[in-house]
Amino acid sequence: MKDLKQFDIPFVGLKEGKHVFEYHIDTTFFEIYNYREFGKASVKVTLEFVKKSTLFELNFTATGTVHVPCDLTNEYFDQEITATLPLVVKFGPEYNDENEEILILPHEVYQFSVAQFIYEMIVLGVPSKRIHPDVILEDEETDETQHLEGVEKEEEKTVEITDPRWDKLKNLITEKKT
Incomplete structure (x- = not known):
């Protein structure tokens, strides 16, 4: 050439x-x-x-x-x-x-x-x-926001959902110690 x-x-x-x-x-x-x-x-x-x-x-x-x-x-x-x-x-x-x-x-x-x-x-x-640099910034912000929202929802779920039968058993254990 x-x-x-x-x-x-x-x-x-x-x-x-x-x-x-x-x-x-x-x-x-x-x-x-x-x-x-x-x-x-x-x-x-x-x-x-x-x-x-x-x-x-x-x-x-x-x-x-x-x-x-x-x-x-x-x-x-x-x-x-x-x-x-x-x-x-x-x-x-x-x-x-x-x-x-x-x-x-x-x-x-x-x-x-x-x-x-x-x-x-x-x-x-x-x-x-x-990937265009502007697209990365938008995606990172969106992903971070969605991730934080998801963590907050999971925390709420773990606090709200408890089985009353297990709560009574937990009380028995604490009553024996005292």
């Missing part, structure tokens, strides 16, 4: 040590992947790339907002997200991404793309249950 060239890291020319890459992710990034769950997106991704002699350590950090529909009201709102993704890149005879924490690249490769990792980190960073 030629639109994702900015996410290619040519690591052959990099010196050993720490390098920082920053990306601004918006809706067009997700359109490339045909992912249309977000109305709008504004996410800042910082990639800390540590090059060592035999491997690379990558730490992705994403912060921002995505415009998603509420699961209860279907009203769109800005969902804040923060996500991290650690990744170790090693070299081997062939490409292998079976382990989600370790990526193995062939020895002859001189660059690789981080776009897929950024995409997965952001999509998985969005909560599975998306």
Whole structure:
């Protein structure tokens, strides 16, 4: 995908040590992947790339907002997200991404793309249950009020309902003690 060239890291020319890459992710990034769950997106991704002699350590950090529909009201709102993704890149005879924490690249490769990792980190960073903040406040107040009313009614019931036969037996026990 030629639109994702900015996410290619040519690591052959990099010196050993720490390098920082920053990306601004918006809706067009997700359109490339045909992912249309977000109305709008504004996410800042910082990639800390540590090059060592035999491997690379990558730490992705994403912060921002995505415009998603509420699961209860279907009203769109800005969902804040923060996500991290650690990744170790090693070299081997062939490409292998079976382990989600370790990526193995062939020895002859001189660059690789981080776009897929950024995409997965952001999509998985969005909560599975998306509820508009205003809806949560209303529901919490309603639930709390209903809970308190229910407790008061239970207390009233326990005070009012007694079996007169048991009351007489309780009196017998207290009479013997005195």
